[in-house]
Amino acid sequence: MIQYHVSFANPLTFYLQVQMQLAVPAQEAAPLELQLPAWRPGRYEIQNFGQKIQRVEAFDADTAEPLPLRKLTKDRWEVANATGRTVRVQYNFYAHQMDAGGSWLDESQLYLNGIQCFMYAEGRQAEPCQLTLALPDGWRIACGMTQTAPNVLEAASFDVLVDSPLIASPTLQHASYEAGGLPFHVWVQGNEARPNWEVIVRDFKAFSEEQLRLFGSFPAADYHFLNEILPYKHYHGVEHINSTVITLGPAEQLMNEELYKDFLGVSCHELFHAWNIKSIRPAEMMPYDYTRENYFRTCFVAEGITTYYGEYLLARANVRTAWQYFDELNTVLRKHYDDHGRANLSVADASMDLWLDGYKAGVPDRKVSVYHKGALVALLLDLHIRRRHNHRRSLDDVMRRLWQEFGQTGIGYTEQDYQRVVTEVAGEDMNWYFDGHIYGTAELEGPLDEALRFAGCCLMVQLNGSFAEGRLGFRTVQKGDRTEVTDIHPDSPASHNLTVDDQIVAVNGRRVSGNLQSLLNNGQLQHEVTVFRQDRLVTVELQPSSERLYWPRITVAKLAEATAAQQASFSQWLNQAF
Structure with missing residues (x-):
């Protein structure tokens, strides 16, 4: 079994201390190579988690003898003289990313996505893993992994280890329900959150049962919704085989209609992923190459x-x-x-x-x-x-x-x-x-x-209410007293005369100051528009199209x-x- 240990000395630094320990067989001829993932399943871009790693060292775990360590790539290391030894590798990991794919440490919690911070030994990804957490008294753990002892979690393989995020905290809130004969857990971390558990359990149970009816069976023995309910506006979710992390805020509005709508939507979405992508997986990702x-x-x-x-x-x-x-x-x-x-x-x-x-x-x-x-x-x-x-x-x-x-x-x-x-x-x-x-x-x-x-039902197509957008084909944003062009519809009147980042200063000789729409929508067939373009004053002419409408509002409605x-x-x- 490959052993991992996570601790922290000063949460104000955001640094975790990570140790990895494994025995290297005496007959092993190849050097020990350790790989840190460069991306995470659920977000298909290279993220280079090696940027968060500080001070990598290797030792003989029995004698504390330092072992030679050489960096091979941005996120791969070779440990020399490892044959026949029990090797301990240790390093610091910067846990200061609060989103559903990140990791976070402060005085109130440890939130960890292992995909960011755990290395694997090349060729040994299929071996069982054990994770021990050094936590203050009174903290409990929310995680999809099996807890075999206080603060000790076990996974069947490296893939399972890094597919099992966790939250450890003394302030975790929890509710559970059963759907299709399986246990589901809803965890909430966030002092400001006041969940209405009766409503949440009722709604979560309903959509869980609907999904189970659709597929007929479930890919795991249980499921955990790990919710970081934050004091500021946020929205993100990431799927795992028997859990999801959802980051959402502001916490005080959790049960308000708008935010609760988002809470339900992202939770239903991420649960569906337990089947679609975590289990029904493209051949190109069998197995993952991290x-x-x-x-x-x-x-x-x-x-x-x-x-x-x-x-x-x-x-x-x-x-x-x-x-x-x-x-x-x-x-x-x-x-x-x-x-x-x-x-x-x-x-x-x-x-x-x-x-x-x-x-x-x-x-x-x-x-x-x-x-x-x-x-x-x-x-x-x-x-x-x-x-x-x-x-x-x-x-x-x-x-x-x-x-x-x-x-x-x-x-x-x-x-x-x-x-x-x-x-x-x-x-x-x-x-x-x-x-x-x-x-x-x-x-x-x-x-x-x-x-x-x-x-x-049908698709309803309605005129865009903005004259600049609907008739001339350009969008603007107000930055203080500046009106800047942000988007231009292809083949619109604006596309032949304006460019993104133009600052509109006047229309038909009138200064633009929060009044662009009224100056344009005055019945004239042609407009003289003055802009600053790369700090040069330019005047162009815009004439609304008589045949086309741009950026119409397309919606679904009942017949x-x-x-x-x-x-x-x-x-x-x-x-x-x-």
């Missing part, structure tokens, strides 16, 4: 389908009303149609590009979101299958098949496997869907509207005159009355 990019083209399945189900199942479980679900769906639509990268990159290629720039804004109009477009193409697929088979089949059947064929068997699926399962469930040639909407950049409005009408069949279909889809 040293480099693990490229895969199916993140639209892993994240897009999960984004769809994370909100949809709350409605189907009657935790949310249909209107509340549509509010969330409309947010996804707005984010998708805000970015014209949807015309330039397919969602399959965007899956690959997560490793490039998937978690930042990037250059204008380059890419599409696997979360937002992925959710919309999942909605389209679900309703298409339901319409073809009158609700006797749906996307549920696709996910169950993936769970049975790949999740339960431990076999990674390929993009060809996913296409095959979709085609078999749909019972027809699905090239129109994959060629146009997965591997292509075909517009979604028409197919989505047609699919929604089967369920008594005003839905037929009885459409209303019945709506009820079968959402499990709610029309």
Whole structure:
């Protein structure tokens, strides 16, 4: 068993002291090489956790003799003269990142994601691991790992060790419930949080049972929601096989409608990931290679389908009303149609590009979101299958098949496997869907509207209320008394005369000072706009288009005159009355 030990001397420094101890067989010929992961599952970008490591040393654990240590790469070390010895490696780790994939130390808690701070011995990742925590008296631990003794946790392998985040604190709040015969735990860390446990348990139990009904079984023996409820505004969640970490705030508003809506949405989303990506895993990640990019083209399945189900199942479980679900769906639509990268990159290629720039804004109009477009193409697929088979089949059947064929068997699926399962469930040639909407950049409005009408709904397209956005095609932000251009719609009037970062100072000879919209929307057919561009004064002319509208507001709504069949279909889809 490979042993890890974590302690801290002064939490005000944010430094943890980490030790790793293992026996190296006398017959071992290869040198001992230790690797720190460079990224974490759930966020597909290289993060270089080696930046957080300080003062790495190696010793013979029996004699305390220092052993030669050489750094091979940014996050790999070689220990010389290790053969036949019990080796102890020790270093300091800087735990000062409060998000759902980070680690944090202060006087009130230790929150740890082991993927950031634990090394593995090359070739020995499959060996059992034991983690001992040196904690003050009165602290307890929230974690998905098995606790075998006070402050001692055990994992079957390195993968399980680093897939099991923990919170240790004297102020942890806890509630539990049962769903499908399995125990579920909800942990809350945060002195300012006042959870209404009766409401939380009722709603969490409802969406957990709905997910269990969908898949039929669960990939773990229990599940833990680890919630860092923070005193400031925050929103983030990361999935693990039998747990999730969620960071959310501000804590005082946890049970208010808006923040509680986010709490439910991210919790339902992350639980769905226990099946979809943690168990139903792409072949390219079987096993994980923590040293480099693990490229895969199916993140639209892993994240897009999960984004769809994370909100949809709350409605189907009657935790949310249909209107509340549509509010969330409309947010996804707005984010998708805000970015014209949807015309330039397919969602399959965007899956690959997560490793490039998937978690930042990037250059204008380059890419599409696997979360937002992925959710919309999942909605389209679900309703298409339901319409073809009158609700006797749906996307549920696709996910169950993936769970049975790949999740339960431990076999990674390929993009060809996913296409095959979709085609078999749909019972027809699905090239129109994959060629146009997965591997292509075909517009979604028409197919989505047609699919929604089967369920008594439609896409509503409304004029953008901003004259600058809707008629001229540019967006601005107010920075103090400065009005700066932030986005320009391709092929709009603004695209031929303005550029991002222009500071608009006057319209038709009138100074701009928080009054841009009124100056533009004055009935004139042409506007003279004066801007500072790289500190040079430039005057351009803008004329509204008489044929096109830009950034329209696209939303889902019920049909005003839905037929009885459409209303019945709506009820079968959402499990709610029309």
